[in-house]
Amino acid sequence: MSRSNRPWPTLTSDEAAETFVAESDLSAFDWSAAEPVHHEFEDKSARVNIRMLEAIKAEARKRGIKYQRFMRELLDRGMQTLR
Template sequence: MSAKAKPMPSLRSDEAAERFVEEADLTAYDLSGFKPMRFEVEPKLASLNMRLPQPLLDALKRKAKARGIPYARYVRMLLENDLAK
């Protein structure tokens, strides 16, 4: 990070991120910690229905909420990350 670059603020929602990008001068921030992001552009034509123990589902929902995403998207992200290895 250069001496004048600001650290990125924590953005917990899409709305907060959109506001930040619209209002901030991104050249003033340190973007070196950013990682490539895969956007969901492929249509979802198949579905998966599974039964889980309630504590496991509750834990998934808590983790997804902490990341600011719906729990089904979090489960899909976990599956995609595991299969990409």
């Protein structure tokens, strides 16, 4: 199976992405550099009482993301190291 050098388009909206997926032959693109991406589609709320909460919030602010999302990313990475 040969891989195409066809470049991936820059999609600026959800609608553009949906149209691209619906109308394109995705097998024509090189998937070798693809990496899993986790997206947050809705806010989730939960109370977390830990001593390092303020440090987590500060680090999340530095990264420009919500601290709940940052905590989930940390947990996901930690769980991956257990496998």
